[in-house]
Amino acid sequence: MRIPVPDELLPADRLGRVHFIGIGGAALSAIARIMAARGVPVTGSDDHDTPFLPSLRDLGVTCHLGYDAAHLAHLGEGDTVVVTTAAREDNPEVLEAQRRGLRVLPRSAGLAAVMDGSRVLAVAGTHGKTTTTSLLTMALLEAGADPTYAVGGVLSATGHNAQAGDGDLFVAEADESDGAFLVYRPHAALVTNVAADHLDQWGTEEAYRAAFVEFLDRIDPAGFLVCCVDDPGAADLARVARDRGLEVVGVGESEGADVHVTDLVFDGTTSAFTVADGETGLGRVILQIPGRHYVLDAAAALVVGLRLGYGFEDLRRGLESFSGTKRRMERKGEAAGVRVYDSYAHHPREIAGDLQAARAVAGEGRLVVAYQPHLVSRTRIFGVEMGQALAAADEVVVLDVYLAREDADAAVTGRLVAEAVPLPDGLVHYVEDRDSVPQLLVDLAEPGDLVLTLGAGDVTELGPQVLSLLGGTVA
Template identity: 70%
Template sequence: MRIPVPETILPAEQLGRVHFVGIGGAGLSAIARIMLARGIVVSGSDGVDSPTLDRLREAGATVHVGHAAEHVRGADTLVVSTAVREDNPEYVEAVRLGLRIYPRSAGLASVMAGRRVLAVAGTHGKTTTTSLLTVALQAAGADPTYAVGGELAASGTNAAEGGSDLFVAEADESDGAFLVYKPHVAVVTNVEADHLDQWGDEESYRNGFAQFVGRLDPDGLLVAVVDDPGAADLRYVASSLGRRFVGVGESELADVRAVDVVLKGTTSSFTVVDRGGVELGRVMLQIPGRHYVADALAALTVGLRLGYSFELLKAGLESFTGTRRRMERKGDAGGVRVYDSYAHHPAEIAGDLVAARSVAGEGRLIVAFQPHLVSRTRIFGEDMGRALGAADEVVVLDVYLAREDPDPEVTGRLVADAVPLPADRVAFVPGLEEAAAELVRRARPGDLVVTLGAGNVTEVAPRVLALLEGQDA
C-alpha cells in the first residue's frame, strides 16, 4: 500500500507515541530503534515473531505478533510498511481515529531532521555501501547515526543513534522513498531498471535518480560509481544543478580510482588513486567480489571528502566483516561450505556468482535461487536464469510472493527453463524443504553452496547444514 507523504514531516520528537505496522521489517525496525534511543515511546506489530522483535522489546518497544485495531489506541502517529494492505485492521483504525499516518519514507525523514544526511542509493549495493560508510566513519571517530537495510555482522543491528550530526541512511528507490530525503551527500552505486511495477518503465525509473540528485543541498556532493553508465550519466544532472560531483570506480573517467584489483578467496584488495594520480594506499577487504570494491571505494570517497583521514577510514573498511544476507557465510558441514545472499536482480546474481566462484576455488558452485515478486519475475525471469548459468548446479524455487497476488503464468519454472545448463544440472522445486534436500543431493565435499533471493530462501541454508551434519553422524 502506498501512503501519501505529507507536505510537512514533523521531527521525530514531535510525533508523540509512534506505532509501527510491520515493525519487524528492515526499514521500520531501523527507524523504531533510533526513536527508542531518543526516548520516544514506540509500539508496533508484525505478522510473525522474530529475533528482530525480541531485540526491539529489549530496547523498550511494546511489540505485538499479529495485527488488531486495539494495538493503535493511545498512539499519536502510525508509520506503515509498504507491505501492509489497505484492509489491515490497525491502518483502518488509525484512519477512523484520525491519527497522523506516515509511510516508511516519512518516518525515516522524521529522524533525519536536523542532521547532515549521507544517503546511499542505487539499484544494487545500497545496503553494503551504507554499511561500509558507517563502519569507516565510526573508525574515523565520526560516530554517525545510521539506518541500514540489513544487519551489520559485527554489531548485529541495522540502526543506532550516534553522537554527531551525521546521519548515514540507505535511500530506497523501490517506492520512491529516496525522493523524500534532503541529503548533504548522496551516493549512487548504479542505475539499472528495477521495480518497474512501481515506476512503470525504465525511463521513469532513471528519471527518479535524477530527481534524487536534485534533492541534494545546494552545497551538496554527489558520489557516483562511473563504471556504471546509469550512475555516470548523473554527472551531467549534478553539473546542470550546480552540485559537486565525484566519480569513483576502476574507469579512467573516475576522479577516485581503484587500481590493481585482486580478488582472492574471501578477500578483495585494491589501491586507491585520488585526483592527479595521487596514490593513497592499498585497502584489503574481508568480503569477496569486484562489486564490493566499488562499494568500498564510494564509501571511502565520502569520508575523504568530508575531511577524514584515509588511514582511519581504511581501518574501518578493512574491519568490515559483512552485512547479514550479503554473501554471508552460514557454516560448513560434510566438507561443504554454505553461504547466503540477498541477490534477486540479474545483475546482483551475476555479481554474487563471480564472487562465489572466487570463494569456491577448486570446488563446484551449487546455487539455490528463489525469485522475488511476480512482477520482477515476469520482466526479468529469463535474465535471472541466464545469470544463474554461471553456477555448476542450480536449484530454482517458486516465486516468493510479497505485496502482490500470485499469477499462475509466472512461476519459478520461467527462471529454471532459462538457465543455460544441461537439464540434469538444473532443478525446479516448489518449497524450502525440497530445495534443501536437492542441494544436499547434489553437493559433495569441496563444493560451495549459495542460497540467493530476497524472500525466505535464507531459511534453506541452516536446513542444508543440518542435513549435511546428519550425513556425517
C-alpha cells in the same frame, strides 16, 4: 500499501507516541530503534516474529504479534502511526488509524523524522545499497564520527541495523523502490548504480531513471554526489549532476573516474585494491568480503569519508574491519566439506555479481545455487535474464516465486527462470516444493563444493537446514 507523504514533515520529537505497523521489517525496525533510543514512546506490531524484534524489546518497545485495532488503543490525538509498504489495504490497524484521524505516515516520512537536524549521507542505487551503507558506517565509526545509521540489514560488527549516534552525521540507505529517496534532504549522496528495477512502481525504465535525476534536486547544493561511474547509468547521472552545478566525484576503474581503483586482487573471501585520488596515491585496501562490486562499493564509501574531511588511514581501517551484513554473501557454516553461504541477490545484475564473488570463494569446488525469484512483477520482466545470470553456477535449483505485496500469477512461476538457465540437461532443477530443497542440495553437493542460497525471500532459511542435514551447525 501506499500512504501519502504529508506536506509538512515533523521531527521525531513532535510525533507524540509512535506505533509501527510492520515493525519487524528491516526499514521500520531501524526507525523504531532510533526513535526509542532518543526517548520517543514507541510500540509496534507485525504478522510474525523477526530477527529485528528481540533488540527492540530489549529497549522496552512493546512488539505485538498479529494485527489488531486494539493495539492502537493507547494512541490519542497528536500521536502517529508509521506503516510498512507491505501492509494490505484491509489491515485492521491501518483502518483504525484512518478512522480515528491519527497521523499516518509512510516509512519514508518516519525516516525523515529521525533525520531532522542531521547532516544526512544518503546511499542510493539499484544494487548494493545495504552493503555500501554498512561500509560507510564502519569507516566513519573508525574515524571517530559516531554517526547515527539506518541500514537495510544487520551490520555484523554491531549486531544491529540501526543506532542513534552522538555525532551530527546520519548515514541512511535511501530506497528508490517506492520513491522513498525523494523524501529525504541529504547533505551528500552516494549512487552505486542505476539499472531498471521496481517497474511495478515506476512503470518504465525511463521513469525509473528519471526518479534518480529528480533525486539530484534533493541534495544540498553545498553538498556533493559520489557515483560509481563504471556503471553507465550512474555515469549518466553524474553528467547531469555536473551540468546542474553539483559537486560530483566519480569512482571506479574507468578512465573518467576522479578517484581510481586499480590492481584488484581476489583471493578466497578477500578483495584487495589500490586507490588514487587524481594524481595522489592513497594506498591499498584489503576487504574481508569477496567480489568486484564490493570493491566499488567500498571505494565509493571511502570517497564520501574523504570529502567529509576524514583521513584515509582511519577510513581504511574501518573498511577493512567490515565483516559483512546479514544476507549479503553471508557465510552460514560448513559441514562434511560443504560450505554454505546465503545472499539477498534478486535482480539479474546482483545475481551475476554474487556468483562471480562466490566462484572466487569456491576455488576448486563446484558452485551449487538455490535461487528463489522475488516478486511476480520482477520475475515477469526479468525472469529470462535471471536464468541467464544463473549460468555462472555449476548446478542450479530454482524455487517458485516468493510472493510479497502481490498476488500469484499462474503464468509467472520459477519455471520461467529455470527454463532460461543455459546449462546442460540435468544441471537445472525447478522445484515447486520448497521443503524438499534442502535434501536436494545435500544430494547434489560434494565435499569441496559451495552451496549458495540466493534471493530476497525465505530461501534464507534453507542454508541452516542444509547444514543440519549434513551434520553441521550454523556459523
